[in-house]
Amino acid sequence: MTEHTVVADRYTWLFPRPAAIRIGSESHRDLFCGLLLQTFDPYKPAVIAWPELDDVTIERLTGLPFWDTAVSIEARAAFRMQAQANQTADDLIREALSLNAFEEDRHRHVLGHMLRFYAIPVDAEVTFAEKTDAEWGFLRTGFGECINSFVAFGLFDLARRSGFFPQPLVDTFEPVIQEEARHIMFFVNWVAYRRANLPLWRKPLFVAKCLAAVAEQFLARMTTGLQMRRLKARRSAPEKAGTALGAGKANFLGDSRAMMAQRPSKADFMRLCLAEQDRRMAGYDRRLLRPTMMPRIARLLLKILR
Numbered sequence: 118m119t120e121h122t123v124v125a126d127r128y129t130w131l132f133p134r135p136a137a138i139r140i141g142s143e144s145h146r147d148l149f150c151g152l153l154l155q156t157f158d159p160y161k162p163a164v165i166a167w168p169e170l171d172d173v174t175i176e177r178l179t180g181l182p183f184w185d186t187a188v189s190i191e192a193r194a195a196f197r198m199q200a201q202a203n204q205t206a207d208d209l210i211r212e213a214l215s216l217n218a219f220e221e222d223r224h225r226h227v228l229g230h231m232l233r234f235y236a237i238p239v240d241a242e243v244t245f246a247e248k249t250d251a252e253w254g255f256l257r258t259g260f261g262e263c264i265n266s267f268v269a270f271g272l273f274d275l276a277r278r279s280g281f282f283p284q285p286l287v288d289t290f291e292p293v294i295q296e297e298a299r300h301i302m303f304f305v306n307w308v309a310y311r312r313a314n315l316p317l318w319r320k321p322l323f324v325a326k327c328l329a330a331v332a333e334q335f336l337a338r339m340t341t342g343l344q345m346r347r348l349k350a351r352r353s354a355p356e357k358a359g360t361a362l363g364a365g366k367a368n369f370l371g372d373s374r375a376m377m378a379q380r381p382s383k384a385d386f387m388r389l390c391l392a393e394q395d396r397r398m399a400g401y402d403r404r405l406l407r408p409t410m411m412p413r414i415a416r417l418l419l420k421i422l423r
């Protein structure tokens with residue numbers, strides 16, 4: 118990986134060229150690749166100073182049921198982004214995609230170091246590989262990140278405010294969350310650039326691929342949602358929960374409920390996610406496209422709830 122300009126403030130980045138930029142143009146490519154490459158934060162997971170936590174917080178962390186999944190998601194994202202980079206002819210886009218893959222893999226390492234530091238048990242080292250169309254994999258991961266990040270922005274702020282995660286831990290993970298904001302901005306601009314540069318006859322297939330990727334990602338989350346519901350239902354039958362879930366996961370459900378004791382309504386949570394996504398992207402050049410899929414869905418739901 119080449120060295121990149123390191124900016125002091127990773128929340129602000131302005132493209133030095135003036136004037137309007139046409140989507141799909143060379144300037145547009147330089148704009149969205151510049152965002153990723155020039156806001157690179159060179160932190161190293163191995164030297165993160167993990168804060169000392171009290172026993173209750175460590176138990177709370179240990180009880181979170183998603184560490185294996187989180188590590189796998191990062192490994193998969195890194196693989197798919199690098200696969201897309203490997204088949205990209207344009208040097209600048211390939212470099213930006215490789216950096217994105219590097220950052221996903223770094224997220225995996227951040228999680229790995231944290232889990233080891235706090236002695237949180239997870240399954241053995243995760244690796245990921247698949248042999249499918251690289252663009253299909255990249256689209257699924259990209260749209261998946263658009264969904265996950267929108268919700269994560271709100272949840273992260275909620276966890277910070279409620280004290281569910283102590284401030285030093287929030288500070289440690291802040292760069293990771295902001296990186297996801299950069300990633301999804303890069304992704305939606307990449308999609309628009311790619312679409313604009315395809316010959317007319319190939320555009321419908323690309324749009325269909327995007328729609329299929331979005332549908333697949335929502336379906337996957339609905340399945341996970343149903344599994345979580347079942348998990349909660351089983352926990353409400355303690356004699357079953359003790360054997361089937363294990364104490365850690367049962368604790369998580371109790372703890373998350375404690376955090377959610379001060380939880381906002383569904384509408385307020387969606388407003389929080391909207392505000393947090395806007396805030397995290399506000400400092401980046403206004404000519405970059407912003408992810409609109411989740412904000413549109415949230416605004417529609419807000420109207421329905423009203």
Ligand SMILES: [Fe+2]
Pocket residue numbers: 191194220221224297
């Ligand atoms: Fe990531």
Ligand SMILES: [Fe+2]
Pocket residue numbers: 194221262296297300301
């Ligand atoms: Fe990401």
